[in-house]
Amino acid sequence: MHKHEEIGSLLEFAVESAQLAGAFTLGYFNAATPHQMKADRTPVTDADRGAEQQLRERIAKYFPQHGILGEEFGETPGAGAASERGGAGRWILDPVDGTYSFISGVPLYATLIAFERDREMLLGVIHLPALHETIYAARGMGCWWNGRRARVSSVATLSDARLCTCGTKNIAKYGREPGFQRLRDACYADRAWSDAYAYALVATGRAEIAVDPIMSLWDVAPLYPIIHEAGGRITDWRGEQDPYATDSVATNGAVHTDALRLLRAEA
Helix, strand or coil, rough: CCCHHHHHHHHHHHHEEEEEHHHHHHCCCCCCCCCCEEECCCCECCHHHHHHHHHHHHHHHCCCEEEEECCEEEEEEECCCCCCCCCCCCEEEEEEEEEEHHHCCCCEEEEEEEEEEECCCEEEEEEEEEHHHEEEEECCCCCCCCCEEEECCCCHHHHCEEEECHHHHHHHCCCCCCHHHHHHHCCCCCCCCCCCHHHHHHHCCCCCCCEECCCCHHCCHHHHHHHHCCCCCCCCCCCCCCCCCCCEEEEEECCCHHHHHHHHHCC
């Protein structure tokens, strides 16, 4: 099978899987679903666990040779072939990205799926179940938004840029306030549209910058192919293209250098 045919088939599977898992989560959304707090003081619900279990069962059925890494149930190797380096590849899952939004009845949560091989993120899906939006991309195949091509905006200056972030508490907690304040003050507007929704906005030209001071692999993995294929740039706060980094900056590309300069000025 040609590489693009293979990746195209995997992307089709990923989109369908994300939409099925997202439909599952809607059964718990705005339904007074109880939540528990994990050891890291983040919430989890039966929607998170059930959706990830559904995704794992579907992958195991169709791609048993692939490994799986998920937020709720950790690492599962494939049938003797999957690992971080080499092998058949690995699926990276976040069944409910934005559980705080989910338990608060805010419709900006997402189901995230990425596929990795040799530490390269080959495809990514952001599915927003309550908004009925799906943004998806594979390397060399473009970025798509509900079936139409997605592109970043053409805004060229920070003074016209829209900035999204996770909220000021985490910015302060991780010692990023000075840089963030410089960037915020240089931008046209800022909003706390956080989690994967912020990156969906950048990829579809509805915002220019999304920044996060703390990220896990399952948060950021699908964002790399999506932002790249939409014509933007995504790096860590040092400017390195590293989905294994613990922070992220995504832009439409045109304002990336200026945004990094302000974020990192104290360094």
